[in-house]
Amino acid sequence: MKSLVMITLALSMTTACGRKDHLGKAPSFSPPTDSQEHAAMISPGLPLRLEEDRLVDQASLWSGTRQSLLGDRRAVQRGDILTVVIEIDEKAEISNATDRSRSGTETLGIPGLFGLPQRLDEKLPEGASSSELVGINSSSNSSGDGSVKRKEKLTLRVAATIVDVLPNGVLSISGSQELRVNFELRELLVTGYVRPADISRQNEITYDKIASARVSYGGRGQITDVQQPRIGQQVLDAVLPF
Numbered sequence: 001m002k003s004l005v006m007i008t009l010a011l012s013m014t015t016a017c018g019r020k021d022h023l024g025k026a027p028s029f030s031p032p033t034d035s036q037e038h039a040a041m042i043s044p045g046l047p048l049r050l051e052e053d054r055l056v057d058q059a060s061l062w063s064g065t066r067q068s069l070l071g072d073r074r075a076v077q078r079g080d081i082l083t084v085v086i087e088i089d090e091k092a093e094i095s096n097a098t099d100r101s102r103s104g105t106e107t108l109g110i111p112g113l114f115g116l117p118q119r120l121d122e123k124l125p126e127g128a129s130s131s132e133l134v135g136i137n138s139s140s141n142s143s144g145d146g147s148v149k150r151k152e153k154l155t156l157r158v159a160a161t162i163v164d165v166l167p168n169g170v171l172s173i174s175g176s177q178e179l180r181v182n183f184e185l186r187e188l189l190v191t192g193y194v195r196p197a198d199i200s201r202q203n204e205i206t207y208d209k210i211a212s213a214r215v216s217y218g219g220r221g222q223i224t225d226v227q228q229p230r231i232g233q234q235v236l237d238a239v240l241p242f
Contacts, residue, residue: 029180030178035174035176037163037174040161041161043078043079074200078164079161080161081161082160083157083202083203084157084158084160084205085206085207086155086215087207089152090150090151090153091151092150104139158175158176161173166193170193170195172191172192184220187217187218188217189215192210192212194211
């Protein structure tokens with residue numbers, strides 16, 4: 001009992017520490033300097049071209065650099081920024097039903113076996129007979145019905161940063177966005193892998209072209225705290241067998 005009390009107190013202290021940030025005030029923003037995006041921007045990696053070639057190309061409007069008049073300004077290297085367009089409008093409806101029925105009857109009788117049944121009937125109580133020694137009846141019936149209805153709609157746009165360029169040229173992106181309204185902070189997180197060829201001329205990419213996409217849309221604050229069950233209730237829901 002003492003151990004259970006100590007565990008409950010420890011969980012309560014952990015929950016309280018997580019909420020002290022917005023206790024009596026609006027939740028604080030996450031420091032942007034602690035993110036992967038900031039680390040990628042201050043350390044963009046090796047340059048794609050030599051410095052001498054860059055100096056020569058600066059005098060021409062038609063060079064192949066990104067700063068030229070017709071240069072490709074899409075994100076291609078570590079530290080570059082691109083826009084992720086998230087437009088989810090999905091609907092799924094699944095319904096199934098099963099029905100099974102089975103019945104069986106078995107009867108075993110011995111009407112004549114060297115006259116033994118007749119002699120056995122004389123010793124049986126009145127109304128009893130050995131003409132049908134064994135009779136078995138069985139029946140079973142089962143049915144099931146299930147349905148799933150799901151509808152999701154989400155439209156978001158967020159700027160993401162290339163945090164790494166893999167050996168095969170695939171770009172690893174990560175983006176975060178925070179918006180605070182009164183005492184509630186809305187958070188949007190996006191990570192995944194994209195191909196440079198899938199990035200449009202507008203430097204945008206849709207979510208369906210992001211491999212291993214992870215999109216999180218939520219928040220924290222006083223309203224979110226009220227909507228969550230208490231820590232004690234969550235523990236009881238996890239351990240109670242009924």
